[in-house]
Ligand SMILES: COc1c(O)c(O)c(C)c(C/C=C(\C)CC/C=C(\C)CC/C=C(\C)CC/C=C(\C)CC/C=C(\C)CC/C=C(\C)CC/C=C(\C)CC/C=C(\C)CC/C=C(\C)CCC=C(C)C)c1O
């Protein structure tokens with residue numbers, strides 16, 4: 001329904017001219033940037049960051065009211081994925097290496113449309129929107145950000161910007177893994193059993209709410225002190241990963257309580273988990289294991305794009321085959337930017353089926369502290385950065 005609404009509006013011709021907010025002739029803005037890869041000391045606040053401009057008719061400029069910090073921001077600050085991102089930014093390899101700097105991080109934005117390209121019909125200046133920004137684009141830890149309109153969605157009316165900014169990136173990731181790769185949706189989840197390894201962080205807290213809203217039974221692993229959080233979000237069974245080997249606890253749970261194996265496992269943890277998790281899947285039933293922790297970017301960083309992708313292809317291909325023989329599906333999951341997906345999430349939020357889980361809000365001046373918080377791990381939901389104070393309610 002929402003998808004066709006977006007299509008319907010976009011099919012109408014000649015709606016809005018591009019109303020320029022750059023009438024003030026300003027060409028700079030405030031932002032947090034990095035000029036090289038490294039630890040937190042590479043984060044630099046500047047008042048002279050280049051103001052984003054519309055390069056293509058389907059783009060919009062958004063004034064950032066709030067952003068959030070994801071683990072990818074910490075990894076990218078250190079150079080993670082630089083080879084692949086460089087290829088995406090500059091496919092013909094025209095620019096010198098290092099041309100990505102000054103780089104703005106931040107993958108979540110909630111804010112206000114300031115300017116629309118001539119082909120943008122679904123938004124107009126003044127609209128309150130949210131978006132998840134692809135890793136190869138300039139991020140949201142800045143006053144303004146340029147996005148493609150198909151990455152943007154109308155923010156839920158029920159959320160303030162600091163709440164909304166906690167959702168897009170992890171929601172788009174959870175949707176990509178659960179729906180696009182995992183094959184679950186609101187119509188086929190009611191009898192499904194889902195296991196979420198690492199349920200207390202950004203992706204996990206969103207994933208719990210999504211599959212619960214669709215009627216699935218959800219088992220979650222987390223630390224004991226996060227049990228109340230995940231149960232409040234809808235988790236049916238909780239395994240404390242600090243209380244002993246998780247696989248043993250899950251096998252016992254399966255025998256004594258669940259009586260059945262899982263249809264989908266979402267792995268937010270990686271590492272050793274894939275050595276035992278797939279044995280918990282229902283065989284010969286289309287059951288899938290999807291991990292968000294993949295060697296893909298480590299391979300391209302280490303081996304270069306071609307060899308890295310080849311290595312990744314061989315790795316995933318062999319693992320897919322190895323588990324296919326046992327009647328289960330092994331998959332890598334990836335974030336996928338999508339405005340229409342966020343339209344669906346927005347509807348779930350306004351229907352009270354999904355809520356933001358904000359662990360801490362930092363001011364724009366405290367971005368390094370926000371990075372330190374995320375870098376410590378043990379997230380309980382999301383770390384948000386408030387860039388424009390929300391209008392007093
Ligand atoms: C830190 O952790 C992360 C985060 O916190 C994040 O937030 C993120 C987002 C990520 C991940 C980030 C990224 C992926 C980067 C963002 C994306 C870009 C910069 C855009 C540009 C991306 C690309 C150009 C590549 C896009 C690819 C992917 C997104 C991943 C999928 C890629 C592969 C699976 C590798 C495929 C490689 C090939 C096709 C090359 C040749 C293949 C072979 C030689 C295959 C060999 C096969 C066999 C030997 C066995 C037989 C094969 C089969 C049975 C079929 C195989 C089955 C499947 C499903 C492939 C983040 O990390």
Ligand SMILES: NC(=O)c1ccc[n+]([C@@H]2O[C@H](COP(=O)([O-])OP(=O)(O)OC[C@H]3O[C@@H](n4cnc5c(N)ncnc54)[C@H](O)[C@@H]3O)[C@@H](O)[C@H]2O)c1
Nearest residue numbers: 071198200201202203221222241268292333334335378379
């Ligand atoms: N491939 C992709 O496109 C993609 C996209 C988004 C995130 N990711 C990756 O997915 C992972 C999860 O992302 P996130 O934003 O939810 O991270 P997060 O840091 O917000 O959440 C991770 C959670 O797992 C908990 N945890 C740590 N070790 C655990 C264990 N052994 N068992 C159970 N819980 C454990 C932590 O306390 C935390 O709450 C990260 O590694 C991230 O880099 C990948």
